[in-house]
Amino acid sequence: MVLDVLYFAWVRERIGLGRERVETTAVTVADLVAELSAREERYALAFADLKSLRVALDQDLAEFSAPLAGVREVAFFPPMTGG
Template identity: 80%
Template sequence: MQVLYFAWVRERIGLPREEIETAAVTVADLVAELIEREDRYAMAFADLSALRVALDQELSDFDAPLAGVREVAFFPPMTGG
């Protein structure tokens, strides 16, 4: 599965994207796995209310299932202007 990071999420993790293998069932499970990897992931995912997630380029929720998903993207909320 491709995991993409945007804006300050990418800055904290230090990667724009990575290919990962996961046993996660939901997005929240995936986040928990990532947090366990290293402190930089824990910093990036410390406040999930400050993050949005898209599954295969469609906005989703952290409790969404990952079955069949090819791409997960994490990014801060979008602002207009």
């Protein structure tokens, strides 16, 4: 499957990209993270602490255990704060 993967805030800064198209065999978000982390050290650093990240699938908040079937877009970002 092919996914559009978006990175925001410090995730984007660590990876050096705001978005990319990824071909993957991942079944869940966690599988996708594992694939991306194995690519290069910059990805591994960005995904080192999943507790400091949130994920959205097709613009809906999701868990890292969520399935990717039917998903077109995955976005990774730090927790949002109010203000």
